[in-house]
Amino acid sequence: MSVFTGTGTLFRIMIRKERVRLSIWIVSISVLFLLSILSFPETYPTQEDRQGRALLLESPALRAMAGPGYGIENYTFGAMITNEMFLYVAVAAAFMSIFMIVRNTRAEEESGLSELVKAGAVGRVSMSAAAFLLMVLSNLFIAVIIIIGMPYTIEGLSWEGASAFGIGVAGVGIMFGTISLLMAQVSESAGAASGISSALLGLAFLFRAVGDVASVDAWRWLSPIGWGQAMRAFVDERWWPLGLFGGGIILLAVAAIYVDYRRDDGAGVLRVQGGKARAGGGLTHLLGLQSFLFRWVFLSWAAGAALYGVAMGAISEEAADFFADNPIGEDFLVQAEGATLAESLFATYMAFLAMLAAGYALQVMTKMLREEKSGRGEILLVQSVPRPRWMLDYLLISCVGSFMLLVISGIGAGALYGYYTDSADGAWKVFFAAIAQTPAVWVFVGLAALLMGLWPKALSLVWLVYTAFTLIGLIGPLLQLPEWVSDISPYAQIPGVPAEEWTVWSTVILLAVFAVFTVVGMYTIRKRDLVI
Amino acid sequence: MNELVKLEGVSKYFGKHAALEHVDLTIQNGETIGFLGPNGSGKSTTIRVMLGLLKKSGGEVKLFGKDAWTGAVDIHKRVAYVPGDVNVWPNLTGGQVIDVLGKLHGKFNEEKRQQLIERFQLDPRKKSKTYSKGNRQKLALITAFASEADLYIFDEPTSGLDPLMASIFRECVRELKHEGKAVLLSSHILAEVEELCDRVSIIKEGKIIESGTLEELRHLTRISITAETKETVASLVERSDVHQWEADGSKVHFYVDVEGLAPVMQKLAAAGVVSLESRPPTLEEIFLRHYESKAGEAG
Known part of the structure; x- marks a missing residue:
């Protein structure tokens, strides 16, 4: 053998x-x-259009995120696709x-x-x-x-x-x-x-x-x-x-x-080092334990959010120039009277950021069901932990964490934008636009809590809802869907700040929906069988 | 006597499937109860209903005088539980898991923790994901034995332990008994139950089919007889209270119902008995009789 x-x-x-x-x-x-390159000939019909696009690669920020710039002198479709994709x-x-x-x-x-x-x-x-x-x-x-x-x-x-x-x-x-x-x-x-x-x-x-x-x-x-x-x-x-x-x-x-x-089966070359024999004080209360378990999940999302914020801040000015002479791209952008292109761009970018933060929040919430199914929930609950208390930790980690993602990304984008435009006001506007997304993100958290209480077997539906709304947000404007379809999305309830004016009532309504969902979820989780 | 646990006519349905039907079970203060039944017979479901993890569909479940569902959190403070399938957080070390669970439970004895880790020979520095099933079970056992409780519930606690560790488990249970604690031991290791338990309940397809002390159970059932006689006793095989007849020349082996013992003995004596060995059935024999029985032979 x-x-x-x-x-x-x-x-x-x-x-x-x-x-x-x-x-x-x-x-x-x-x-x-x-599919994504299919629209290129229509978007850039002439050599002139393509050369215009090639100018983007002059910017160091875009060059870092696209190709090396071969063939820039004669920017054919092939060169464009290779450089950018x-x-x-x-x-x-x-x-x-x-x-x-x-x-x-x-x-x-x-x-x-x-x-x-x-x-x-x-x-x-x-x-x-x-x-x-x-x-x-x-x-x-x-x-x-x-x-x-x-x-x-x-x-x-x-x-x-x-x-x-x-x-x-x-x-x-x-x-x-x-x-x-x-x-x-x-x-x-x-x-x-x-x-x-x-x-x-x-x-x-x-x-x-x-x-x-x-x-x-x-x-x-x-x-x-x-x-x-x-x-x-x-x-x-x-x-x-x-x-x-x-x-x-x-x-x-x-x-x-x-x-x-x-090597032996199951063994590696890098030895796993002996860990701690005792749990420190932080671990032995419930929130401490859950935070510890989610620390890598949060840190990796935080790194992504920071990177996204910095990238958007860095390319905002150049990208705005680009969209100025690109009519198709404008369909993606939040349209508002009197807003600068950079502001419209940020409003769109914030909607994407909300999707990212909601992705983290749902990862935390859906983990709760997996814990319950695996028996790790059971072993916690029998240590005289009330069920609503158990859910509360997931809600906290999910809500506080997603808020922090928005803050981190907002700081990155705002600071760089403020630096480029030399405007403290602009920096604040961008930062505020980021944290204004919080209620939309939390509505997803509330929906997950609601399902966890009422119908845990259907919890994965939140991912379906999330994907549907994310797709509507991404390509809805291009598909020209009827308005009411895109309007039911929580993302759509947030005004497109900084391009549009922020309103208190939309925030209050979304927070109220979140609160009702969460309270019902925490109440009903006491009323059902554990999923085992 | 002080009744810690009282289940009366408890049923549990999952959709249309009846997982438990009219289950009665009581545990008195200081008692060790054996809970027998094969996989899927409803042992774990009963325990989870007791702990308020599953909601009963009917009947009454009381622990320490409180309803198991509404008083679950208070009840948990007085119960230490080892689930049948112990799953813990893979990235925590064994020592961390014990501390986390112990501290959350509340009354946790540090001194016992150290002793138990040594007795069960657990390396508390290893990440839980590297532990075998038996080692994960040890984590839950150490946590339970180091926790102060009035009732200890073990759901098939030794299914992953080696014989040495299983004997240490039995030792620990004996110590609990000595301290006057109540124990519910769900198992299909019959020798373990026979050795430790004051009373036994056997569950089959969600119904309690036998319940009582070992003596009572034995009394209700058959006695094993091995005899050698000078003359043939083959006519015994026709008696309705004689079962599982095996004959090897002059040697016979069979089981006889308790009521039939006297006439069968007379018959053996009349046939000139040379050697006779009789013993009460082991728990295993009682158990197997209930489970292997075909129609008609059912006890």
Whole structure:
């Protein structure tokens, strides 16, 4: 029996297990990308329009968040797509690969499933090998859809350019999938494996951003994303960066397989250190415990909110200029008489920020049901914790946390905007617009509390409602939905500050809805069976 | 005597499915009750109704004189509970979990905590996610035994423990009995129940089918007889109170209902008994008889 025995069987089982989830990833990445470029020829009919768009890349902030700027002199659709979108498609493929690998290797070990599998006629490294194969295959799938799709989507896009684009995306995806395969061997927990891999992906993003802004090649070469961009799709395609991908992937894959071969099942190379034998004072009251359990969830959302705020503040002026001569984009923006374009832009950005904060808030609230189902809720409640008290902590962490996300993002955006425009008033307006979103976010929290009390089995409905309203907020204006549809969304109840005037009554109404939902939820949770 | 727990005609429906039907159960002060039944028979549901985690559909549930549903929080202060499936927060260490649960419960004995961690040989510095099922059970057991309570409820507490740890568990329960605490031990490890419990209730498909002291249960049931006789006693097999007849030459083994013992003994004596061994049924035999019984043989 070789160390690879059973790889084929495991591979087939993995395909079966992953078919829905992976298909969604693959289709989302490739098809959404193709759909999003569909409107380009209509938006930029002339070379002049395109050159105008190319000017955006002169701004360091936009250059950091878009491509390196190859082909800027003659900005074809291909060059535009590569500069502005390659980065994001590649990052999406990388995330898909990281999560898929960790899900099928270290996570299986953590749950004990791999023990069962490896006890069968299965080689030591077969699970890793099968996961690797599936990951490579998924990325190649994405590449193929992109390569076939691009020339059909926009007339005049070359096969050669599409190939460089698609293969570049797959290269980045496979590279990070392989990195996470190694991390899954080295670290002892699934969380750590995907965390370290994602951090490395973030670093790769940062390195190429530095390289692109400062036009320093050395930084670009440190980043696999930079390798993909160096293939210069649709400008003057170069194929030798494929050697970098090939070499890197083979090296990392061999290292991962070697570590997997040498180590014990369930063990890692990075030892988990002994923890504390006693719980400190902060942990032993209920709110302290729950806050401790949610600290990483909050911190990662906070990092995202801060980044979003800073980015929006940084590009606000330039983006406003851009929207000034882009009629389609304006449909996205909150329209109000007498508002500057920057203010309209911020009003729109705040609506997105509210969605982000609501995402965090709902993650906290829905965790409550998972705690209840897993029995961890039961073991807390029997320690003479009243049920409304138990719910109160989730409400606090969810409401205070989402408010803090808005504050953090508002500070970032306001401070930078104030700095650029040299206006303290402008800074305050932007900050206020951020925290004005609080009641809309809290209505989602209230809805979750209500369902938790009345109908816990339907709690996941809050995600459906959230997604529906988020989608309406995102693309509603483009779809030209009837007004009442977009008007029932809590987001829509908040006036589009700073473009529009803030009103007290809308805030009061939303807070009242939140309060009623919450009180009913806390009252009814005492009246029902525990979900076990 | 002081009645701590009183369940009277308790039923629980999940939709149309009856999980419990007319369950009666009492626990007196200082008593250890064994609660027997296979998986899915309603043991955990009964306990959860007692703890006010599930709402009864009918009947009356009182603990310490309070209604289990409306008085749940007060009741919990006087109860220590170990669930059958212990799930804790994967990122906390074992020691942290014990402290969190103990402090939330209120009356928590620090000294006992240390002793119990040593007795159960738990490494409190490890993250909970690295613990096996048995080790997670130890966390809940240590928390329960270190908590001051009047009633201790264990739901299949030893299903993940090794024999050594299971014996330490039994030791701890004996200490509780010695202190005069009441214990409800739900289990399907029959030897454990036989050793520890004053009274036993057997539950089957949501109904209590047998309840009483071990002596009472034995009395109600059959006695195991192994005998060797000079003459054949094969005619015994025709008696309606003789069961599970096995014959091997001159040696026979069978069970006889208590009422039929006297006539069967006379018959054996008349046949010239050479050796005779009789013993009351083990709890396992009582239990299996209730569960394996086909129609007609049901007790």
